[in-house]
Amino acid sequence: MLAHDSIWDVTPQVQQWQRAGERIGFVPTMGNLHHGHLQLIKRAQQVTDKVVVSIYVNPMQFGVNEDFDNYPRTLEKDTQKLENLNVDMVFTPSDDSMYPEGVENCSYVDVPGWLCQQLEGAHRPNHFRGVATVVTKLFNIVRPDVAVFGEKDFQQLMVIQQMVRDLNMPIEIIPEPTIREGDGLAMSSRNQYLTKTERQKAARLYAALNETRERILLQNMALSELEQATIMQLEQVGFNPDYVAIRRTDNLQEPDTSTDSLVILAAARLGKTRLIDNLRV
Numbered sequence: 001m002l003a004h005d006s007i008w009d010v011t012p013q014v015q016q017w018q019r020a021g022e023r024i025g026f027v028p029t030m031g032n033l034h035h036g037h038l039q040l041i042k043r044a045q046q047v048t049d050k051v052v053v054s055i056y057v058n059p060m061q062f063g064v065n066e067d068f069d070n071y072p073r074t075l076e077k078d079t080q081k082l083e084n085l086n087v088d089m090v091f092t093p094s095d096d097s098m099y100p101e102g103v104e105n106c107s108y109v110d111v112p113g114w115l116c117q118q119l120e121g122a123h124r125p126n127h128f129r130g131v132a133t134v135v136t137k138l139f140n141i142v143r144p145d146v147a148v149f150g151e152k153d154f155q156q157l158m159v160i161q162q163m164v165r166d167l168n169m170p171i172e173i174i175p176e177p178t179i180r181e182g183d184g185l186a187m188s189s190r191n192q193y194l195t196k197t198e199r200q201k202a203a204r205l206y207a208a209l210n211e212t213r214e215r216i217l218l219q220n221m222a223l224s225e226l227e228q229a230t231i232m233q234l235e236q237v238g239f240n241p242d243y244v245a246i247r248r249t250d251n252l253q254e255p256d257t258s259t260d261s262l263v264i265l266a267a268a269r270l271g272k273t274r275l276i277d278n279l280r281v
Contacts, residue, residue, distance in 0.1 A: 001079075001082060001083050001086070001087055001088065001089065001090060002088065002089040002090070003079065003089070003090050003092070004089065004090075004091050004092070005091075005092045005093060005094060005097075006093075006097065007093060007097050007098075007141045010052070010089070010091050010141050010142060011141055011142075011143065013089065014050075014052065014089075014142055014143055014144075015143070017049070017050050018143075018145075022048075022049035022050050023047075023048040023049045023050070023145045023146065024048060024049070024050050024051075024052065024142070024143070024144045024145050024146070025044030025045065025047065025048030025050065025051040025052070025144060025145070025146045025147070025148065026044070026051070026052050026053075026054070026138070026139075026142050026144035026146065026147045026148075027040045027041050027044050027051065027052075027053045027054075027147070027148050028053075028054045028056075028134075028135060028138050028147070028149075029053060029054065029055055029056075030055070030056065030057045030058065030071065030189070031055040031056075031057065031072075031073060031074060031075060031078050031189075032071075032072040032073065032074050032078065032189040032192075033055075033074075033077075033078045033081050033082070034187045034188075034189065035179055035187055036150055036152065036178070036179035036186075036187035036188070038081065038085060039150075039176060039179050040148045040149070040150055040176050041053060041082075041085055041087060041148075042085070043148050043174060043176050044146060044147075044148045044174075045085075045086075047146055047174065048144075048145065048146050050088040050089070051087050051088050051089075052087075052088065052089045052090075052091060052142050052144065053082055053087050053089070053090050053091070054090070054091040054092070054093070054138055054142070055075060055078055055090060055091070055092050056091075056092065056093050056098065056134070056138075057071050057073060058098075058130060058131075058134040059095065059099075059103050059130075060099070060103050060106070060108070060126075060129070060130030060133055060134060061127050061128075061129075061130025061131045061134065062127075062130070063124050063125060063126065063127060066124075067190070067193075071189070072189055072192060075092065078090075091138075091141070091142065093141075098134070098137060106133070107133075108129050108130075108132075108133040109129070109132040109133045109136045109163065109167075110129050110132065111128060111132050111159050111162055111163050111166070114251075114252075114253065115155070115158060115159060115162060115251070115252060116128040116129075116159060118245075118252065119155055119243055119245055119252070119265060119267070120155050120156070120267065120276070121155075122243075123242045123243070123267065128155075128156070128159050131156055131159065131160070132159060132160070132163050135160055135163070136163070136167070139169060139171060144171060145170075145171065145172065146171065146172045146173075146174060147160075147171055147172070147173055147174070148173075148174045148175075148176055149173060149174070149175060149176070150175075150176050150177075150178060150179075151175050151176065151177050151178050151278070152178040152179075152186050152187075152188070152276070152277065152278070153276070154263060154265060154278040155252060155265065157173075157175055158251075158252060160173060161173050178277075178278075180206070181203070183203035183206075184203045184206035184207060184210075185199075185202050185203045185205070185206060185275075186206065186275075186276075186277045188275070188276075190273055190274065190275070191273070191275075193271075193272060193273040194270065194271065194273050195271060198238075198270045198271045198273065201237060201238050201239075201270060202270055202273075202275060204234070204237045204239070205234065205239065205266060205268060205270075205275055205277050206277055206279070208230050208233050208234055208266070209230075209264050209266060209277060209278070209279040210279065211230075211233070212226055212229075212230045212244070212246075212264050212279075213264060213279055213281050215229075216246065216262065216264075216281050217281070223246045223254075223255065226246060227244045227245060227246055230244040230264075230266070231243075231244050234266075234268050238270065239268040239269065239270055240268060240269040240270075241266065241267070241268040241269075242267040242268060242269070242274075243265070243266065243267055244264070244265070244266045245264070245265050245266075246262055246263075246264050246265075246281075247262065247263055247265060248260050248261065248262060248263075249261045249262060249263045249280060252265075261280075261281075262280070262281040263278050263279065263280050263281065264278060264279045264280075264281065265277075265278040266278070
């Protein structure tokens, strides 16, 4: 496996592969790799000839009082997992190479409109600006043919899809379904923040989404009432919800009717840990 921390090494190697007619897959991560990440990589390997994985904890997408300093960094373990998967290249850039003039003085990418202003965008101001900027930078360095993103971050996935369309990037974005623990909890690097007691409660988030899904299918409550009922249900078992929202899957707008293709999205704190999840209807 090739390992590079310099952007000047990555691009020429990828171009060499592409000149040889090979299709390049890319999986951007912030490290602390779990089975969810590994599934994204396996998916990329199924549809491409060479796979590049980046590991970079991006400061621009973290807000004030968020967990940037404490975010788990496990590069040695991550590298071993990537070697076991026969990944072709791991790219581990530094802050200095990604933001040579500093984050505050860097040009940025803003995806405009409703999509970035609601839900995660409302609760984490400028989060999607940070995501769009770093993904654009990584795309410009790696220049992949295909990039794979997980559906656990459903809104983020839609933001990236819109950015790629808007900026005419010749990259295919492949979504991959959420990978879950045995009790339904969506796999996340932040799950390790949970205490033992909190971890036992954490699966109630996914259970609540499933119960809400069943109620939508029964069509016996207004969607806005279902959102509030789910929030109350989560509060009763110890969560502090930021939101529960039932939205259209194509644009995250509020649905006209319950017969639209829908997704239930939720973000809730359990102790000091903020969990997000979603479930298609």
